[in-house]
Structure formats: C-alpha cells, structure tokens
Amino acid sequence: MPNLSRTFISQLLMLLLLAGVASLGYAEAPRVVVLYPENVQRATFVQIIEGIKERLGDAVVARPLEKNVDTIALQSWLAEQSEPLVIALGRRATQVARDINQKRLIIGAITHPSGELRYVAGVSIYPSPESLFSWLRALAPHITDVSVVYTTDELEWLIRLAERAASRHGFTLTSVHAEDARAAALFYRSFFETSQHRNHALWLLERPAQPIFHSILENAWRNRGVVLSNRASDVQRGALLTVYSKPVDIGRRIAEVAVPFLSRPPALRQGDANNRITPQTGGTPLVNSRTVKRLGLHLPAQLRQEIEFLFP
CATH class of the missing domain: 3.40.50.2300 (Response regulator)
Incomplete structure (x- = not known):
C-alpha cells in the first residue's frame, strides 16, 4: 500500500x-x-x-x-x-x-x-525490483530463491537494484549474464532441470523467444513453479505476477x-x-488467478483487495 x-x-x-x-x-x-x-x-x-x-x-x-x-x-x-x-x-x-x-x-x-x-x-x-519482490513475498511466502538471466550490459543497473531488494525481502538472488539468446535459452532449460521449483522463482527480466517462453510456462505449470515478469502480457499467458503502472x-x-x-x-x-x-515506483500488482489456484496459494481477503486479477 x-x-x-x-x-x-x-x-x-x-x-x-x-x-x-x-x-x-x-x-x-x-x-x-x-x-x-x-x-x-x-x-x-x-x-x-x-x-x-x-x-x-x-x-x-x-x-x-x-x-x-x-x-x-x-x-x-x-x-x-x-x-x-x-x-x-x-x-x-x-x-x-x-x-x-x-x-x-x-x-x-x-x-x-x-x-x-x-x-x-x-x-x-520496468517495475522496480523493490515492488516486484515485495509482492512476491506477500503472494508466495514459501519462496526463498529467485533466478534471472539477462543478455545486455544496459540492464546492470536494474540487477544492482534487484540484489538490494532481494536482500531486504529475504530472497537469495541468482543473476546470470548470458552472452546471447542461445545461452539464455540453455539457462532456462537448466533451471527446470536442477532447481527446487517449490521454493525457487524465475524472474523474466527480458522476454525470451516465443518457443522458449512457451516452454518456460509449460514447465512452470507442470512443476508448480513460480514465474514473475516485467510484462503484463506474460501474466495474461500464465506467469504469476508483475507490477503494472x-x-x-x-x-x-x-x-x-x-x-x-x-x-x-x-x-x-x-x-x-x-x-x-x-x-x-508503486504500481498495481497484476496476478493470474488460474496460476494462483494451480500453485495452491492462499491469499487473505485484504491482500485480494490490493491486487488486480487477470484471467486467461
């Protein structure tokens, strides 16, 4: 608030x-x-x-x-x-x-x-990592780790903000600077092969290619993994959360x-x-209601009043 x-x-x-x-x-x-x-x-x-x-x-x-x-x-x-x-x-x-x-x-x-x-x-x-991680903590308190991959040096400023925000909200942030989109795709594949999905969230900072994006959402749905994004359109398609201005x-x-x-x-x-x-700064949290049900998240009535639900 x-x-x-x-x-x-x-x-x-x-x-x-x-x-x-x-x-x-x-x-x-x-x-x-x-x-x-x-x-x-x-x-x-x-x-x-x-x-x-x-x-x-x-x-x-x-x-x-x-x-x-x-x-x-x-x-x-x-x-x-x-x-x-x-x-x-x-x-x-x-x-x-x-x-x-x-x-x-x-x-x-x-x-x-x-x-x-x-x-x-x-x-x-882009929403501030502070807002994004604050709402992630409120929606999914079981999450302990957040991973993100990026391919351009021009996003270093946002990664630095994310590191500080993650620390304030009790997350361990793993950020990977990939050389190109191919390397980023390999990161996404390994994420679902090695991470403990119940406690590990994936942050889509940059939008991957469409086939990779679909694969991410399919794996997240199958493994009950949490995906947060910088784009409202990603939440519409199945990611759990973004913050929209x-x-x-x-x-x-x-x-x-x-x-x-x-x-x-x-x-x-x-x-x-x-x-x-x-x-x-600020903004409205957008949440996919179908994904909330799939993840089994319990949202108190007061929290529901503060967020906006998107329906697939």
Whole structure:
C-alpha cells in the first residue's frame, strides 16, 4: 500500500521546486519539449504526456515524430525554443535525440537505454525490483530463491537494484549474464532441470523467444513453479505476477525526475550527463488467478483487495 505521508512530502517538494524556478532570473519556466513517435502506440504516449503535463503544466510542448523525421529541421526548431529540456519517449524518439546530439535529455517509456546514448536522467517502463519482490513475498511466502538471466550490459543497473531488494525481502538472488539468446535459452532449460521449483522463482527480466517462453510456462505449470515478469502480457499467458503502472502514472514519474533539471539554467544542465535511470515506483500488482489456484496459494481477503486479477 502506498505511504501517504511520503507521497504528500514528495508532492510538496515538487511544488516548491517548480515555484523556485521563477527565482532563477527567467521570465518564465524553461520550456520542456516531449518527443514521441507517431505509431501504433500513439494513444499510450499521449496518456504519458498527459501525466507529464499534469505535473509540469504549460511548460510542456509535445512534438510528434513522423516515420521519416527531418532531423536537421528538428534540430533547428529545438534551437529556437530557448534551450529546452527534452524528454524522449520510446526507443524511436531516443534514437532521434541521439542523432541530433541532444545532451539535455531525459528518456522515458523504454526498457533500458542504449550504451552510446547520453542523457541526464531516465525512467524505465520496468517495475522496480523493490515492488516486484515485495509482492512476491506477500503472494508466495514459501519462496526463498529467485533466478534471472539477462543478455545486455544496459540492464546492470536494474540487477544492482534487484540484489538490494532481494536482500531486504529475504530472497537469495541468482543473476546470470548470458552472452546471447542461445545461452539464455540453455539457462532456462537448466533451471527446470536442477532447481527446487517449490521454493525457487524465475524472474523474466527480458522476454525470451516465443518457443522458449512457451516452454518456460509449460514447465512452470507442470512443476508448480513460480514465474514473475516485467510484462503484463506474460501474466495474461500464465506467469504469476508483475507490477503494472498506467501510462499517466509513467508520465507523472517522468515529470518528477525532470523537476530538478527545470530549476537549473542551461549551462548547468549541460554537465549533468550522469547516465541515471530509475524504474517505475508503486504500481498495481497484476496476478493470474488460474496460476494462483494451480500453485495452491492462499491469499487473505485484504491482500485480494490490493491486487488486480487477470484471467486467461
């Protein structure tokens, strides 16, 4: 359950920071330009932008990116916007921001950044390991171990967070950095051959290839194994748990990350490329009701009121 006092304090600090922008010698708050792709996910990006605007107000200008965007024209347009702070949503927008060498950049609505991208801060769409492991402990208190495999260095930041979260919630985390998808597939096969499934959960950090994914769910069902994921679609198909943030909440989170950079003049923002990225915080636990029954999990009435069930 959310900590109301912490939420209130966070909102109060945000209001104070936004109010302090006017004291920096600007006639108005620095503009914020949100870049987002015009594609099949447009409706989701629009909801994210609504969350950003809810927190940052009139300082926000949204700029859609067509498929064949003119990067020279975009770069010229940004130069006319009085040194804006740029928020890039999704993989396509972050690639465009990289192509135009946009350094005053916040990235959002992606799983993880690419290694060559420079940015001042970022917000992943992945749930925080803290939230995920907290709900795993509540749903399946018999679990003692969690295993995860990943194939890209750009997820090291999330693994470090997961190690700390696992320790706080009493799990032993085994993380394996596989060289490629083939090595990851071998890991999944060995997991079901060697682990004690009743006490050992598998965390799907990256989505494996479809045949491997089906094999994981089949083995988990047969052996009554617990699978948690970063994606709601995996829970729909049979994984036990994920933690989901609505698009508007993702936007609010991005705005919270952006606030400190709004209160600094452009000269200071240029030196802030510390490659910082954070996961989603809070969110709603999504649970597969059929999997709960298969695992024989007993969920108290109060716990049931706090989670959202997905039915296959």
